Amino acid sequence: MADLGELLRGAAAGERLALARLLTAIENDAPGLHETLPAIFAAGHQAHVVGITGPPGSGKSTLVDALTDEWRRRGRRVGIVAVDPSSPYTGGAIMGDRIRMMDHAADGDVFMRSMASRGELGGVAAATWMASAALDAAGYDPILIETVGAGQSEIEIARLAETTVVVEVPEMGDEVQAIKAGLLEVADLLVVNKGDRPGADLAARHLRAMLSTAGGRILRKPPPIMLTTATSGKGVAALVDAIDEHRSAARSPLQATARAQNQLRRALADLALRRASHDGDWEDVVQSVAKRDVDPISAAERLLGPEKTG
């Protein structure tokens, strides 16, 4: 593998294979990556990072394709990272997000990368964040991170983005689904896709009614709810407008601070896990916990070393 600094220079100069190989190094947590990270972040142009998440089958890939069409019409260069789950048993994955994106395959101003989540040890949230930094360094803006909104790590990926778009469908269930905590709460923009289906307006109304501000206990105002039909492009231009508009709100000091806290929390957790799992004691400590000789919290403290005081 080529030197990472060289790959970064190539990526910044528009060499697509260099960018692709830099992304591989990020994915594989290649040796020397952490030394190159400051340079990758410094080479960025402050691209708008947009997370797109939602349940499987809600039309995220089709919507990303439609959004890409619209941004390309507006002369923007679009970077995409699409995350799919790895099998916890075999480590394998099938990534099919390109199927909807092949119209853009030969467009030099669209770059799409599929990423498998590779389990928690790999730190997929951190990897996608670094990948978006690499795409930023290569001059793509906006950068879309598409994930399956199936679990906590996907929500975390969304929270690292500046603007989080949650995609739902009319058939998402009754209104109780809409008041459940979780995915909907992290949305900056809520999209009801498949707007041509019966019940789409009703679903949007339910969401609007349910996403209250919890009697003033949640400071952020409820997200706008938008109706799209990704297959026809209906509502997509308005969604692009809304995402672009959200960019400045996302960079307000309050939001930037909240995001920085999430990013730091994530980075700290990854770092601690990385250090501890490379520690020679790891297997012993795991076994002690398995045998109930020690509780997991004390074991974690043992791996991280004593707490600093003062």
Add this chain to the structure above:
Amino acid sequence: MTDETRSTEDRTTPIRVLIAKPGLDGHDRGAKVLARGLRDEGFEVIYTGLRQTPEMIADAAEQEDVDVVGLSILSGAHMTLLPRVVQLCRERGMDDVLIAAGGIIPDADVTKLKEAGIAEVFGPGTSIGQIATYFRDHARRRA
């Protein structure tokens, strides 16, 4: 951690494979079966769908930085399309990417395809396990 099957020492990264269907084939059952089989063998499989031009395939292979490109073709246009994929990939600097083919390809054409840079041709009756083993043995090794 619920993951019992992987120890922390196991840091080998999965092999990335692009499965693509060049040309005008109308069905992709075989390609999908292969994609799923390879997933179960621990590969990361990127599937691009039907009716791809060689340019689209080379572009996808480049962006995804795959280790292996698997081309599935049933239409009979393999002598035109497959060497073109190889040529485009090599032109873009993907010198070390393994490019293999599968589908309905007459024996007489296999030699010519190999001369054109197709590493191996898998005909009907090949098991997923054989393909997985071949990919593991011949895909480039990452640093």
